[in-house]
Every structure is written in structure tokens, then in C-alpha cells.
Amino acid sequence: MTDLLVFGRTGQLARELAALAPDATFLGRDAADLTDPAACADAIRRAAPGAVINAAAYTAVDRAESDADTARLVNANSPAAMARACAELGILFLHVSTDYVFDGAGDAPRSEDAPTGPLGVYGATKLAGEQAIAAAGGQWAVLRTSWVFSAYGSNFVKTMLRLGAERDRLTVVADQIGGPTFAADIAAAALTMIGRMRDGATGDVYHFAGWPDVSWAGFACEIVAQAGLSAEVAEIPTADYPTPAPRPLNSRLDCTRIARDFGIMRPDWRAGLGRVLTQLKDKA
Numbered sequence: 001m002t003d004l005l006v007f008g009r010t011g012q013l014a015r016e017l018a019a020l021a022p023d024a025t026f027l028g029r030d031a032a033d034l035t036d037p038a039a040c041a042d043a044i045r046r047a048a049p050g051a052v053i054n055a056a057a058y059t060a061v062d063r064a065e066s067d068a069d070t071a072r073l074v075n076a077n078s079p080a081a082m083a084r085a086c087a088e089l090g091i092l093f094l095h096v097s098t099d100y101v102f103d104g105a106g107d108a109p110r111s112e113d114a115p116t117g118p119l120g121v122y123g124a125t126k127l128a129g130e131q132a133i134a135a136a137g138g139q140w141a142v143l144r145t146s147w148v149f150s151a152y153g154s155n156f157v158k159t160m161l162r163l164g165a166e167r168d169r170l171t172v173v174a175d176q177i178g179g180p181t182f183a184a185d186i187a188a189a190a191l192t193m194i195g196r197m198r199d200g201a202t203g204d205v206y207h208f209a210g211w212p213d214v215s216w217a218g219f220a221c222e223i224v225a226q227a228g229l230s231a232e233v234a235e236i237p238t239a240d241y242p243t244p245a246p247r248p249l250n251s252r253l254d255c256t257r258i259a260r261d262f263g264i265m266r267p268d269w270r271a272g273l274g275r276v277l278t279q280l281k282d283k284a
């Protein structure tokens with residue numbers, strides 16, 4: 001896809017998009033700083049692409065609690081400016097959001113129309129971004145995903161591999177449940193959606209997460225097992241792992257809409273994990 005413009009270059013999703021769409025243009029922080037909404041809109045006007053994917057975000061969930069102004073610029077104001085520029089110019093806009101827009105009550109998977117209720121600044125600013133994009137009009141899609149991992153950047157898989165090599169015992173929360181999602185699967189889903197939106201499919205919010213749902217402790221067990229580490233995973237309650245930003249206990253996303261509209265199924269994250277471990281071994 002040559003006329004695709006992507007915000008983000010070094011992040012997990014941006015790196016996987018680059019692998020699948022090497023001809024796209026990727027804007028790093030130097031080319032478009034998301035603390036500057038007008039600069040993001042200008043970058044779109046200058047490039048005049050056929051489609052834009054925003055793969056950049058303020059993703060440091062705990063740091064956002066004490067850096068709300070930056071998080072809001074990056075996660076809400078700049079995506080809003082991107083969406084308005086795209087709507088004005090008739091450019092497709094695909095934005096990525098998060099399970100952290102929900103409050104995590106109950107244990108039912110959330111559909112796209114379920115009430116939101118972010119627990120922290122990261123989730124609140126991501127939700128504000130979603131709402132501004134919908135208000136901008138034009139042809140847009142918001143892809144909400146969860147628990148992203150890859151061989152790039154920092155993520156739970158890489159943290160568990162590091163700690164699992166250093167320690168005999170990992171203590172991991174067992175009462176937060178969600179769908180780990182391989183960034184390469186999100187990249188493929190996003191490109192499929194862009195292709196279909198070009199054919200006239202209309203914009204909406206879509207959920208997309210890896211299958212099966214699991215606790216962070218269960219995810220850690222599979223990481224340790226597939227990596228052949230001997231560390232024991234001890235299950236703890238969230239109360240025993242205090243963090244500045246509360247996390248939702250129930251991060252389950254109902255992904256039936258994306259299957260119905262685009263034929264995109266939930267990928268098995270255990271297969272993605274295997275690919276990531278192979279990639280990390282090849283890099284080492």
C-alpha cells in the first residue's frame with residue numbers, strides 16, 4: 001500500500017505495519033510530534049495520502065497519571081486533529097484504542113456499544129480520542145485492542161522473559177482477565193479493514209483481541225512454558241500489586257462485529273507468542 005501514511009515508527013504496531021506494508025510512509029516523533037495537534041494535521045495535508053493509520057499513542061499507563069496534559073494531547077487532541085484533516089480531505093482514517101476505556105466490572109465480554117468508564121488517565125484520554133474521531137465525521141474506524149505484545153518495544157512478554165530469567169518466582173495478578181494480542185495480528189487486521197473501507201465499507205468502532213481470554217498470570221505461565229524457563233508463576237490478587245493507575249479486572253472484548261463486517265477472527269495468541277519467541281531468539 002503506497003499511499004498509506006502511518007503515525008508512529010518505533011512502536012510495536014508501527015513496526016509490524018512496516019513489515020506488512022513496507023511502502024507506506026511512517027512518521028516518527030521527529031516528523032510528527034503528537035504533542036502538537038496542528039503539526040499532525042499539517043503532516044496529513046502535506047502527504048495527501050489515501051489512508052492514515054494512527055499507531056502512535058501515550059501508552060505508559062502509570063506515568064499518564066502524573067502527566068495527564070501530555071497524555072491528552074497525544075491520545076485525544078492529536079488524533080482529533082488527524083480525524084478532522086482526514087474528513088476534510090476525504091481520506092480514510094483508522095485509529096487504535098484500548099480495553100482500558102472500560103471499567104472492568106462483571107465478567108461478560110464487552111461489545112463496542114457497551115458503556116465505557118475508564119479507571120485512569122490513559123483510558124480516559126484514549127476514550128476522549130475515540131469520541132473526537134467519531135465527531136469529526138468522514139470515513140473512520142476505531143480498532144480497540146488489548147494486551148499487545150511483540151518482539152519490539154516494551155511489553156508484558158518481554159518483561160516476563162527478563163524477570164523469569166532473573167528470578168525463581170514471578171508473582172502475577174490472576175484476577176484481571178483479557179485477550180493478549182500479537183501486534184502483527186493487529187497490523188494485518190488494520191490493513192484488511194483499510195482495504196475494505198476503500199471499497200466503501202463504513203466506519204465504526206471494532207473490537208479485536210487474541211483468543212482465548214486469560215489472566216495475566218495465565219499469560220505468564222504460557223510465556224514461561226514456551227520459553228523453557230524454570231521460574232514458578234505465583235498467582236496474586238490485584239490488591240497485592242498496587243499501581244498508580246487501576247486496571248480493569250474484566251478486559252474481555254466481544255469481537256463478533258469485526259468477524260461479521262470484515263471476516264476477521266480472533267487469532268490464537270499462543271501461536272503469536274511462539275512467533276515472538278522465535279524472533280527474539282533470532283535477534284539475540
Ligand SMILES: NC(=O)C1=CN([C@@H]2O[C@H](COP(=O)(O)OP(=O)(O)OC[C@H]3O[C@@H](n4cnc5c(N)ncnc54)[C@H](OP(=O)(O)O)[C@@H]3O)[C@@H](O)[C@H]2O)C=CC1
Pocket residue numbers: 008009010011012013014028029032033034035054055056057058059074096097098099126145146147148149153154
Ligand atoms: N501496548 C498495549 O498493550 C496496547 C496498546 N493499545 C493501543 O495500540 C496502539 C499501538 O500501541 P503500541 O504499538 O503497543 O505502542 P508503543 O508504546 O509500542 O508505541 C507507541 C508509539 O507512539 C509513539 N509516540 C508516543 N508519544 C509520541 C509523541 N509525542 N509524538 C510522536 N510519537 C509518539 C512512540 O514513539 P517513541 O518510540 O518515539 O516514543 C511509539 O512509536 C496505541 O493506540 C495504543 O493505545 C491498545 C491496547 C493495548
Ligand SMILES: Cc1cn([C@H]2C[C@H](O)[C@@H](COP(=O)(O)OP(=O)(O)O[C@H]3O[C@@H](C)C(=O)[C@@H](O)[C@H]3O)O2)c(=O)[nH]c1=O
Pocket residue numbers: 059060061098099100145146147148155156159163170171172173176216241247
Ligand atoms: C511486571 C508485572 C506486572 N503485573 C501486573 C500489572 C498489570 O496488572 C499486569 C500487566 O502489566 P503491564 O505493565 O504490562 O500492564 P499495562 O501496561 O497496564 O498493559 C496495558 O497497556 C495499555 C497500553 C493497554 O492499552 C492495555 O491493553 C494493557 O496492555 O500485570 C504483575 O502482576 N506482576 C509483574 O511482575
Ligand SMILES: [Mg+2]
Pocket residue numbers: 059060061
Ligand atoms: Mg505497560
